[in-house]
Amino acid sequence: MKVKRYVVDSLPQAMEQIKMELGKDAIILHTKKIRIGGFLGLFGKEKTEVIAAVDQKTPMLAETTRIDKPLKPSNTNVLLQEVKDLKSFMVKMMVNENETIHFKTVYQNEMKEIYKRLIEQGVKEEVAVELLEDTIKRIDQQENKGKIIEEVKQNLINRMNAKHREIQDKTKILHFVGPTGVGKTTTIAKLAAEQVLKYKKRIAFITADTYRIAAVDQLKTYAEILNSPLEVVFSPQETQRAIDKLKDYDLIFMDTAGRNYHNEMYISELNRILAKTDASETFLVLSLTHKYEDMVSILGQFNKVKIDKLLFTKYDETLTYGAILNIISSFPYKISYITNGQNVPDDIEVFNVEKLAKAILGV
Template sequence: MNVKKIIAPTMQAALAKVKDELGDQAVILHSKMIYDGGFLGLFKKKKYEVIAALDENPVIPKPTVKNKQRKIPQQANVEVRQAQTGVADNVLAELATLKKELKTVKREPFFIRHFPEPIQACLLHLQKADVADQHIEEIGQQLLEKWRQSPTPPEQADVFSWCKNIMIERLGPFQYKEINEMKKYINVVGPTGAGKTTTLAKLAAVAVLEHKKRVALITVDTYRIAAIDQLKTYAELLQLPLEIAYDQHDFSEAIKKFADYDLVLIDTAGRNYRELEFVHDLKGMFGETEMETLLALPISMKEKDLEIIVNHFQQLPFNYFLFTKADETRSYGAMYNLIVDNQRGVTYITTGQEVPDDMIAASPERIAHYVLEDETI
């Protein structure tokens, strides 16, 4: 048997070379992507290795002659069926194992392999945290520049430190305001299950207890009796006035009633905001009232769903993100992706149900810490 190993820059080129050298009857035994060349582990080129073979003395099958069917002993039939069943079971078991392994192994972008190993380790950490591939590659290029400029061989801890500083710098241009720095009227919007009402109570408690502001509450969430009762309980505990607005007229009257207050916080319904009509309803309710809108997003939700919600709320529009349920996940890359992709800042990050304790002010340093948090850092 004639066996050849072919290396070419593309798979198409490799297959063409196999055909030229071995002919149309060649059989591909194995193929894989390889990297070779480069200098000091850098600038390696991607190539394809193909192992092909051609049997120079093929066994030509004899023409079949129709004979009388021989009677095979029953025991032999049983043994053949058992052997076939055993092979099939083994194949199915191996396929099931392979599928299970593929589900647990996260895809590694090819570009990560082009970087020195300490940088690769950092970029893989970002991937594990669900930072988008585009951002990982951009951060990787900046890390490589620092690597080249380093007077001494950098260690992994150095690379992670550089990465944190790069992330802080990229997050820096956006605003990170706390409650005492915002406008008088603030409304909290977001999808069902984002924890808006509890978060609104936390904002009210911070404003009252830490900044000594006169705070009033308005709710336009008239779809859920439980939400109104929950907000009433918080209002009683903090001794704050609360108005319920069923329509735009009620909302306008509540705004007039609280004209002398320092801060008015507005709770909204947890509806399916993948439907644009609900966003338009809110916009109509608020009218011309000058306010700041905080979009509450649970970080435990799938990022694709978060992106749909963000795109729909561009119609309102919203001013800041308010990330909730950070205690319910270990993947914080979505925070970084959403901030950079939408060029919006953040107010707070909530970490539990306790009012007002489980809420921290957001900052570029805080976001970077969440994404890069690791025992090896």
């Protein structure tokens, strides 16, 4: 006996496939409505599941065969085994269905609310489903909603903690790259001021952002406030000379031009002008006001520059933060800092995983 499962939009569609694949003698053993996608059957597309079977008949014996010989036991055993397998299959299917119903009864209201919140926050469906399924494995069926959402929050924190990294102690040169309008120069000023005021570091600036006069003037103003030198460079050779000149400083912050990242020539120029060493780090600056799909495109282009860490800006200009979780789930990069305003040096903080988890879950 041959048994096959079909998932289709309608029963007539299933009948057509069954007739084509199993033949006109096939029989339908089971049908039910199911949902594909979503979480625990929620928010998915409605489909019809059909289980069909056909008896694989043994060819008729030739007329010359003696009828007084007993049937080979192997044929009987095969048929009995097929019947047992079919019964086992149907029992498993019923058990799975009952487990799903029980799952929904216990968790549906709580998880439906959390799942909906994740999707509203821009978390990808597959990331949300994987997170919640993993969380369900960790909790008892008797726990209340408050505990469930705490478990989801802790699961989020655990996932994001592994992707959290500040400036390393050995780092000497910090490169900042990214598309236009993400706030690289202001972010550099915030980090530099923190290093001077909080950690008493001696810092210096290099800028290769010579395409915007305002950018040079802006960084020059910050350099004067912090009583730090600024070097303007136009080529890889000038970059190296500037680094040699500033070698006695604890940290060198290097700004770069924010141009069209789809331009391959710009990426090549950027690669050449950066002074990459074992003591350097390259930060890709991304704005949280960008769509997740745009962030993925930016990551793809700047991957050619060899990014070490990500830095997110404009946290205060959005109410959806799921893109960060999507990136953490899909890319190997560490998250370093998040900016949340225009004030220098106040509006920047080390990536706070608990704060982000609470913001995503709305707790």
